[in-house]
Amino acid sequence: MRNPLQEQLLKAGLVKKAQVDKVAREQNKQRHAKGAAVAPADVDKVDTARLQAERAERDRALAEERKVQLRRQEVLAQVRQIVETSKVKREGEIDYRFNDGRVIRSVLVNPTLRSQLASGALVIARHGDGFELIPRAAADKVYLQSRCGHRGAGPWPRQRPGTDRQRR
Numbered sequence: 001m002r003n004p005l006q007e008q009l010l011k012a013g014l015v016k017k018a019q020v021d022k023v024a025r026e027q028n029k030q031r032h033a034k035g036a037a038v039a040p041a042d043v044d045k046v047d048t049a050r051l052q053a054e055r056a057e058r059d060r061a062l063a064e065e066r067k068v069q070l071r072r073q074e075v076l077a078q079v080r081q082i083v084e085t086s087k088v089k090r091e092g093e094i095d096y097r098f099n100d101g102r103v104i105r106s107v108l109v110n111p112t113l114r115s116q117l118a119s120g121a122l123v124i125a126r127h128g129d130g131f132e133l134i135p136r137a138a139a140d141k142v143y144l145q146s147r148c149g150h151r152g153a154g155p156w157p158r159q160r161p162g163t164d165r166q167r168r
Contacts, residue, residue: 079142083127086138088113098124100131107131 006023009015092110096117099105107124109117113133116122123139124131134142 075145075148078145080127082138082142082145083125083132083134086134087127087132088122088134090133100126105131107133109133 006020010020090109092108094109094114095106096109096114097104097106121136122133123136125134
């Protein structure tokens with residue numbers, strides 16, 4: 001196809017038909033060469049952009065996972081500290097039995113500690129490999145810390161403060 005300027009120059013006799021055809025062929029070659037050369041570059045740019053977006057998304061997910069893991073470790077350290085600082089010294093010869101999931105466990109207590117456990121003033125909390133007796137207020141702090149920090153990692157995940165059975 002010729003453009004209007006080429007047509008006018010041809011009609012005016014300033015150029016020959018062979019020259020116009022030659023220029024048209026060169027323009028056509030340039031157009032096709034540019035289209036072929038641009039397409040792979042565009043594809044490379046699109047692939048690069050897509051790979052960068054995927055990498056950024058993966059990095060964001062890994063950073064989020066690291067943040068969650070750090071928060072979980074912080075909460076567990078806070079819970080350990082609360083239990084360690086507020087644990088009640090256990091002494092006695094009475095075997096106090098309690099449920100730990102599906103297993104019945106026992107701790108040795110004296111009559112005073114036993115009555116406090118029965119009334120709900122003291123709570124049994126898992127600490128390391130064993131169990132500790134802690135006051136109800138400390139147990140509530142531990143529960144709130146474990147629930148706010150992450151799901152299901154509290155020392156007693158099946159209980160909530162105030163829902164335990166108390167003797168009256």
